[in-house]
Amino acid sequence: MEIIVCIKQVPDTTEVKIDPEKGTLMREGVPSIVNPFDKNAVEAALQLRDEKGGKVTVxxxxxxxxxxxxxxxLAMGADEAVLLSDRAFASSDTWATSYTLAMAIEKIGNYDLILCGKQAIDGDTAQVGPGIAEHIGLPQVTYVQKIRETNDDGLVVERAIEGGYEVLTVGLPAMIAVEKSINEPRFPTMMGTMKAHKKEVPTWGAAEIEADEDKLGMNGSPTRVKRIFAPERKSQGEMIEGDDENQVCTLLVEKLLDKKVI
Structure with a gap:
């Protein structure tokens, strides 16, 4: 089975801060990690490859x-990797990002399955995976919590819904976006890490994937982020004083009634 996994490098959200003047994320000095949901997608791909054979490209x-x-x-066990990097890709929203990834996937070709994490922890939109499927014209299943089996009809999967799950069969090729509960990602081995650092990772730009530049980056993004800000909660307390507990309680009830809290 030929599997392509789309991943994203994201800032560690425990370290993210917001510039109060510019209203932008302060990325400088913030450690980056592989999006956690994408690690689950990589693990799911590796398990399918180990069972059915084939190749995993990230x-x-x-x-x-x-x-x-x-x-x-690669250190986890993926076979190949491709980096899409070009100034033309800068400031892409989810629509332009999914278009760019879709063009790269079409260039790779010969795939049975595209795997994505449910969402990225920095944007939380859950739009890129479905967007890839729409650009290519593939069936898709989101919020997949289990891959039950593979058969001649495709994959049988469990899709999480409120209060339970659906069991669906999806024909291949297809795109599925996985939940964190689908598996526990393996740790890279020392041998795998050594091989990964020696592995050649090609970089493709807009020309290599033959993308329409009007659909890339800011030009190809129909949405704009106007401002990012951290919510502020302002509250002011008031001390209620009285001669004794009964008086304090009476004053408290009167104030709550006055403010229509009770």
């Missing part, structure tokens, strides 16, 4: 340093 779109995320996936 791709990501990002700056040159995103190659570190790809090498981590």
């Amino acid at each position: 791709i990501t779109m990002g700056p040159p340093q995103a190659v570190d995320a790809l090498r981590e996936c």
